[in-house]
Amino acid sequence: MQIQMKGIHKSFGTNQVLSGVDFDLREGEVHALMGENGAGKSTLMNILIGLHQRDEGTITIDGQETYFTNPKEAEQKGIAFIHQELNVWPEMTVLENLFIGKEMTSKWGLLNSTKMKALANAQFAKLAVNLPLNGEAGDCSVGQQQMIEIAKALMTDAKVIVMDEPTAALTEREIQKLFEVIASLKKDGVSIVYISHRMEEIFAICDRITVMRDGKTVDTQAIPDTNFDEVVRKMVGRELTERYPVRTPALGDVVLEVKNASHKGLFENVNFSVRSGEIVGFSGLMGSGRTEIMRALFGLDTLDSGEIHVRGKKVSIRKPDDAVKLGIGFITEDRKDEGLVLDFSIRENMVLPNLFSFTSKGLISDKKELDFVNTLIKRLQIKTQSGETPVRSLSGGNQQKVVIAKWVGIGPNVLILDEPTRGVDVGAKREIYQLMNELTERGVAIIMVSSELPEILGMSDRIVVVHEGKISGELSREEATQENIMTLATGGQ
Known part of the structure; x- marks a missing residue:
């Protein structure tokens, strides 16, 4: 699936969030979308899936102008979104969260728990996750809830997956497993929009990067053609001399x-x-x-x-x-x-x-x-x-x-x-x-x-x-x- 968004504008009341953003996604690529908090990255993707409607601009999918009216419609067309803010239902079980709105039933209309558990376990095995399917999602840690969200998106057989800070709550081991899954999806032709503030991840797994600042597109480049300092400069509009400021602690009692x-x-x-x-x-x-x-x-x-x-x-x-x-x-x-x-x-x-x-x-x-x-x-x-x-x-x-x-x-x-x-x-x-x-x-x-x-x-x-x-x-x-x-x-x- 190929996507092109051109001249996208969006305001919420008097607050102009996007001012003519351009973004394109190629088939089978991992495309990083970076920018400071409030740059408009998540808003742009929410417009793509129909959660928000654009004020101006065009969206073309596989050469055809396409606009979704809601995220469900986008998902049915093969676009899944793993949101930064978790969307689990804490009082429901892990299994119920994975299949909410997509429950599997037998020919008599009864829930087919056996089939759902088999699919869930297979997906968790790919992610090296071990969670009790009958346990309440609210009892899971933030990182475990994030893995539930990732598994849920991967089970949709999507052609495009938007990942908004997917590793923010994960450990190094879980991150590496997710990267293996991303590489496998890429081989199968799945395209991924990867929103992250972790620069090491961007340079490890992405093919191209689009940088946004203050609701505008600053630049799009192939990853091999740029570097950490250049990306930071484009993001913040200034130099960051060191990632971690020098510490000279004076320890007391x-x-x-x-x-x-x-x-x-x-x-x-x-x-x-x-x-x-x-x-x-x-x-x-x-x-x-x-x-x-x-x-x-x-x-x-x-x-x-x-x-x-x-x-x-x-x-x-x-x-x-x-x-x-x-x-x-x-x-x-x-x-x-x-x-x-x-x-x-x-x-x-x-x-x-x-x-x-x-x-x-x-x-x-x-x-x-x-x-x-x-x-x-x-x-x-x-x-x-x-x-x-x-x-x-x-x-x-x-x-x-x-x-x-x-x-x-x-x-x-x-x-x-x-x-x-x-x-x-x-x-x-x-x-x-x-x-x-x-x-x-x-x-x-x-x-x-x-x-x-x-x-x-x-x-x-x-x-x-x-x-x-x-x-x-x-x-x-x-x-x-x-x-x-x-x-x-x-x-x-």
């Missing part, structure tokens, strides 16, 4: 110490500490227990045994409010369901954990609130017309910035960052890294969980590796290599 922490079935005998001014990176494969440890630290889950000490004093954290009062902030990996109230404005989300600081005698000071919100919007360069914009309407990366702003705003002593740059463009990533450096310079202790090994290596002062719920090793900055981390993450010594 131990701020947080965890002793023999356990939660049956999730993690056991976890011991680690973090000092003021330090970034401790947590690495490990998906399901290793990294996120579960952080959730227990913040009071979202309980500890069966063990102790938490803040500045040398044993504390009890039974709920998030206890953690916040101790100066602990938690940027969750699941921004959509846990990090934000999507129907609230940017302002309402930012002030939620810190509302008491804007009140006097029971009344909220609008001026204090406005100054606080505008400062954070400017500091984090959140693309919005005002603080009253609903968070739901922001791009994924700008939503992530709001989550970060929300917790930075409490003035934390300890900040837990779980996948802080998931779905965030290269320019915004550097802004987040610089913010992390600024926070540690002020004495904040940071714990960063990340599936991106370059990020772990680039920003951590120490690296703690988790394997099957246990800490398998700790590496200094000098000892840390991708090979050493992966050896520990897979149970080696």
Whole structure:
């Protein structure tokens, strides 16, 4: 299938999102679509599948002008979309999510569970995924839910698959398996639009790249004809001198110490500490227990045994409010369901954990609130017309910035960052890294969980590796290599 989109324009109210975008897709190619958050990448693809309607421009599929009225119609014609924001139904089983709207029935009209399970297991085997088909999707991790979405799209026998940040929540092993599947699809003539902020992936698997900036097409080139620095310059309109800013940490006293922490079935005998001014990176494969440890630290889950000490004093954290009062902030990996109230404005989300600081005698000071919100919007360069914009309407990366702003705003002593740059463009990533450096310079202790090994290596002062719920090793900055981390993450010594 060949697709050509020419002169595509789209506005939402007074907000011009696309201004004459050109994009074409050849049969059997992997075409990267890159740009900063808010550049219009997802909007362009949503117009292709009929989720949004264009204001101007033409779409040609296999030489014929074609416009879909809804995504179902696009899927029936062979175009599938794996969205950045997960669309699983948490109360339904994994199997029900895979076949929702496409259920298989017997000649008597009854659900053919045997056939559906066979197809599901075959697809999961290709992806090297092991999930209970009868288990609730809501019990799966973000990464596992992402694999459900990928499997669902692959089962449609699509001729074109749009992948919007498909690896954002996946581990290195799962990413490599997905790349093998992409290579196989490509051999079969399937075309893939690959939207990602991970530059290494783009240069590893893509044939061509189209760069967008501020709702316009900047350039389209063959991958061998370009390089990292050129792509970044086109994306952000400026040079990024280094991907990871230089760190010169001045470590202080131990701020947080965890002793023999356990939660049956999730993690056991976890011991680690973090000092003021330090970034401790947590690495490990998906399901290793990294996120579960952080959730227990913040009071979202309980500890069966063990102790938490803040500045040398044993504390009890039974709920998030206890953690916040101790100066602990938690940027969750699941921004959509846990990090934000999507129907609230940017302002309402930012002030939620810190509302008491804007009140006097029971009344909220609008001026204090406005100054606080505008400062954070400017500091984090959140693309919005005002603080009253609903968070739901922001791009994924700008939503992530709001989550970060929300917790930075409490003035934390300890900040837990779980996948802080998931779905965030290269320019915004550097802004987040610089913010992390600024926070540690002020004495904040940071714990960063990340599936991106370059990020772990680039920003951590120490690296703690988790394997099957246990800490398998700790590496200094000098000892840390991708090979050493992966050896520990897979149970080696």
